[in-house]
Amino acid sequence: MHHLLASILLTLLLTKPLLSSSESLTTTQEASEISISLSTDTNLIPVAAIWEGMSQEDPYLKRLQAVLNFDLVHSGHVQPMTIAREKILFPAQGSLTDQWKRWQKAGALFVIELTISPKELSAKLYDVAKRRSLQSARWELEGIINKDRSQIHKLSDWLIFNITGQKGIACSKLLFTVNPLSGNSLKHTQVFQSDYDGANAKAVLSQESLLVTPTYLPSKERSSRGFAVVSYKLGQPKIMLASFSGALRRVSALGGNQLSPTFDKKGETLCFIGDVDGNPSVYLMKIDLYSGKGQKPVRIFSCKKATQASPTFSPDGKQLAFVSSKDGDPRIYIIDIAAQLANPTPHNARLISRKNSENTCPSWSPDGRYIAYSARNSSIRQIWVYDTQNQTEICLTEGSGTKENPVWAADSFHLFYNQEMGKDCQLFMINLKTKKPVKVSSVAGSARFPSCWP
Amino acid sequence: MRSISRLFSLLLVTTFTLTAVTGCHRNHSANGMRSVGKHPESRQISSDEEFGWTYDQDSYSASGALDAATSQGANYLNPGESGIPSYERFAMAPSELARYFQTLYFGTNDDVIRGKENFAKVAETAQYLKAHPSVLIFIEGHCDERGAAAYNLSLGARRANSVRNLLIEQGVDASRIFTITFGKERPARGGHSEEAWRWNRRCEYKIVERK
Numbered sequence: 001m002h003h004l005l006a007s008i009l010l011t012l013l014l015t016k017p018l019l020s021s022s023e024s025l026t027t028t029q030e031a032s033e034i035s036i037s038l039s040t041d042t043n044l045i046p047v048a049a050i051w052e053g054m055s056q057e058d059p060y061l062k063r064l065q066a067v068l069n070f071d072l073v074h075s076g077h078v079q080p081m082t083i084a085r086e087k088i089l090f091p092a093q094g095s096l097t098d099q100w101k102r103w104q105k106a107g108a109l110f111v112i113e114l115t116i117s118p119k120e121l122s123a124k125l126y127d128v129a130k131r132r133s134l135q136s137a138r139w140e141l142e143g144i145i146n147k148d149r150s151q152i153h154k155l156s157d158w159l160i161f162n163i164t165g166q167k168g169i170a171c172s173k174l175l176f177t178v179n180p181l182s183g184n185s186l187k188h189t190q191v192f193q194s195d196y197d198g199a200n201a202k203a204v205l206s207q208e209s210l211l212v213t214p215t216y217l218p219s220k221e222r223s224s225r226g227f228a229v230v231s232y233k234l235g236q237p238k239i240m241l242a243s244f245s246g247a248l249r250r251v252s253a254l255g256g257n258q259l260s261p262t263f264d265k266k267g268e269t270l271c272f273i274g275d276v277d278g279n280p281s282v283y284l285m286k287i288d289l290y291s292g293k294g295q296k297p298v299r300i301f302s303c304k305k306a307t308q309a310s311p312t313f314s315p316d317g318k319q320l321a322f323v324s325s326k327d328g329d330p331r332i333y334i335i336d337i338a339a340q341l342a343n344p345t346p347h348n349a350r351l352i353s354r355k356n357s358e359n360t361c362p363s364w365s366p367d368g369r370y371i372a373y374s375a376r377n378s379s380i381r382q383i384w385v386y387d388t389q390n391q392t393e394i395c396l397t398e399g400s401g402t403k404e405n406p407v408w409a410a411d412s413f414h415l416f417y418n419q420e421m422g423k424d425c426q427l428f429m430i431n432l433k434t435k436k437p438v439k440v441s442s443v444a445g446s447a448r449f450p451s452c453w454p
Numbered sequence: 455m456r457s458i459s460r461l462f463s464l465l466l467v468t469t470f471t472l473t474a475v476t477g478c479h480r481n482h483s484a485n486g487m488r489s490v491g492k493h494p495e496s497r498q499i500s501s502d503e504e505f506g507w508t509y510d511q512d513s514y515s516a517s518g519a520l521d522a523a524t525s526q527g528a529n530y531l532n533p534g535e536s537g538i539p540s541y542e543r544f545a546m547a548p549s550e551l552a553r554y555f556q557t558l559y560f561g562t563n564d565d566v567i568r569g570k571e572n573f574a575k576v577a578e579t580a581q582y583l584k585a586h587p588s589v590l591i592f593i594e595g596h597c598d599e600r601g602a603a604a605y606n607l608s609l610g611a612r613r614a615n616s617v618r619n620l621l622i623e624q625g626v627d628a629s630r631i632f633t634i635t636f637g638k639e640r641p642a643r644g645g646h647s648e649e650a651w652r653w654n655r656r657c658e659y660k661i662v663e664r665k
Contacts, residue, residue: 235533235541236634255532257611257635278615280608309608360602374602404602
């Protein structure tokens with residue numbers, strides 16, 4: 001009897017890992033078909049809005065409403081409600097207590113009372129559950145929709161913060177390259193900047209050469225001072241620092257090709273791919289962004305028979321994630337910078353992308369928890385997210401269209417990426433909760449390599 | 455009852471043994487190495503020997519990396535500076551020299567020169583360059599459309615450097631050879647088929663005679 005029980009126990013203990021691995025294989029194989037949720041609450045907070053002060057039919061008001069609606073719908077936190085106006089409005093007679101009850105009955109958890117005049121906008125936020133209200137600042141309006149959009153975005157961020165405690169991203173900016181669809185695209189690439197929703201897109205750099213991978217320069221100021229970009233103006237691709245006033249200067253006199261510039265959060269160190277030694281390797285360079293002067297670059301990672309690409313810093317600046325083909329397919333690895341500098345060997349790199357083939361363009365989230373990247377799954381390149389807390393890889397996007405170059409917004413919750421659909425390529429935004437992508441660019445040409453500020 | 459329990463125990467042990475053996479077999483690829491990931495070529499590197507070369511600590515020390523690299527054929531000089539013509543001055547070889555500068559082609563995700571035909575082409579190029587020391591050469595690395603754009607820029611550089619390193623090994627002066635990557639930005643042929651892709655995974659040459 002003892003013999004039988006021991007055999008059963010031994011068999012169960014030894015076969016359990018195999019069963020687990022086959023389950024994970026099933027999950028892996030069906031990753032493109034099932035939706036694996038990250039550990040966030042998928043319930044959106046119902047919010048109702050009342051606009052007072054202008055005719056509801058005013059075209060200018062309707063455009064402002066559309067901007068606010070887009071911000072709230074795609075915040076990933078709230079769900080604007082469609083409620084009959086009379087159910088939301090304060091009645092001519094009645095107490096505030098009655099009003100709370102009416103709102104509660106309508107299903108709204110928050111009500112926004114917006115007061116607008118041609119010159120000014122303000123808001124009062126009512127928390128229905130806690131029965132308290134909060135008054136916003138006043139934002140000046142100019143009556144020009146392209147300018148007043150920014151005030152609506154400030155309002156949106158204020159609302160999201162006070163409803164959820166999370167920072168909003170409506171005031172973010174996007175930087176990206178645009179190649180014309182026809183003609184010699186290598187001669188007419190431009191760098192564009194737009195609002196996070198694609199509005200107010202305008203060229204900030206035009207060259208008669210190829211431009212790729214622009215990235216905002218880190219700064220503690222409210223707006224970015226400039227960006228780094230890889231330019232082919234000098235023949236070989238070189239990293240340039242560009243200001244929004246048009247000034248352009250080369251970062252280093254280093255020979256060879258320079259690619260994929262990225263900065264640490266402090267803006268003190270530049271990391272890039274260089275092939276000065278005869279192979280595309282990962283380099284670090286101390287830099288003063290104010291003077292544009294850099295110290296001698298130092299090679300931090302190389303593997304003689306492999307291709308390295310697309311480095312990204314951890315937010316604390318102590319680690320790098322990057323792509324290497326040292327084990328066959330391009331995969332994503334992490335190295336500790338100090339340890340690697342002390343002992344520069346390919347063996348220190350820790351593999352994180354295990355599920356798919358051709359893992360590329362990693363981007364580390366500002367809170368340090370996630371690394372987003374593009375990986376080929378069932379022949380389509382999708383956006384994946386690696387969770388550093390539990391070492392899991394989660395597919396964020398689905399459907400046709402090659403998706404690449406993910407970049408995080410400041411809230412570590414929204415991502416921007418470019419998606420090809422035939423000849424067209426545009427920018428999309430997605431968040432970790434709803435996972436519903438929305439197109440945020442409409443340029444005439446191929447929009448790629450997004451960078452997000454802040 | 456005792457014989458039944460013994461039979462059951464034997465069955466369980468046999469089942470366990472068979473499962474362990476077949477599981478191990480599934481987890482190893484044909485060359486005996488444990489495979490990871492979905493791609494059939496992927497495998498975990500476990501020793502220095504698998505890299506095919508020895509990692510030279512001194513050559514790759516952080517502080518000396520660039521200084522050491524200059525003596526190993528580094529792509530140190532910049533066209534357009536120090537008397538070197540800028541990239542725009544380089545052009546495709548004229549028809550009478552085309553046989554010495556033939557385009558080289560690569561397999562998918564590959565960056566290694568393979569095949570007698572390709573090696574013969576490189577040998578011809580090296581022979582010409584050694585015989586004409588005033589000729590400078592740019593090697594352009596290209597990729598097909600399927601890889602990610604950012605990665606393909608690095609892969610194009612890797613391909614160009616593979617050719618460059620081979621030319622240096624065959625005796626061409628490193629200071630005369632420059633590389634440039636275009637990734638998948640400049641395809642030779644349009645189309646979305648293997649037929650188009652194979653013509654785009656390439657290295658091309660541009661030359662200039664320094665006067």
